[in-house]
Amino acid sequence: MTPDEFIAWLGPVAQRVCRKYGLPASVCIAQGALESGWGRYVIGEYNLFGRKAVAGDKSITVTTQEYINGEWVTINDEFKDYDSLDEAVEDWCVLMTEEPAYADALAVWQETHDVEQFVRTMGPVYATDPEYADKVLATIRANDLTQYDEVMA
Known part of the structure; x- marks a missing residue:
């Protein structure tokens, strides 16, 4: 999938669902792109975000890289396996x-609606990189993703 194809696939869904939660779809799309390599490395069929499973989740075992104690380490871990x-x-x-x-991060977003501040607060919690x-x-x-944050008429 090219970046444009990936955005065309995820963008409308992210825009619709994120709007219900009052969240920036641009961040959702960008994280999906990064975590899945623009759709090349999706876990299962739909886990674009690298979401790990917890007890009771439908899951799939995947070999992954984690940044631990200042170095990249290869591990096996359980990830969520979504149906859609x-x-x-x-x-x-x-x-x-x-x-x-x-x-x-949510408080920053709700107070400022500043994508950069939201990402800088959320990023270190979300990923080890x-x-x-x-x-x-x-x-x-690079992909003008904030256009998905706008309310469409």
Whole structure:
């Protein structure tokens, strides 16, 4: 999938679902692009976000790289296995709005509606990569993803 094809596939779903939660679809799309390599490395059929499974989740075992104690390490881990793209985006929105670890990021977003501040607050919680927030923001800018944050008439 090319970046344009990926955005055309995920963009409308992210826009619709994120709007229900009051979240920026641009961040959802950029994270999906980064986490899945523009759709090349989707876990199962729809886990674009690298969401790990917890007890009771439908899951799939995947070999992955984690940044641990200052170095990249290869591990096997359990990841969520979604039945639809809508379900995956909905789960991302629930994570951002209900998981206490993201409370500061959500508060920043609700107070400022500033995508950069939201990403810089959320990024270090979401990923072990110390450059993750910069990568998300660069993806948003390079692909004009903030257009998906606008309310469509």
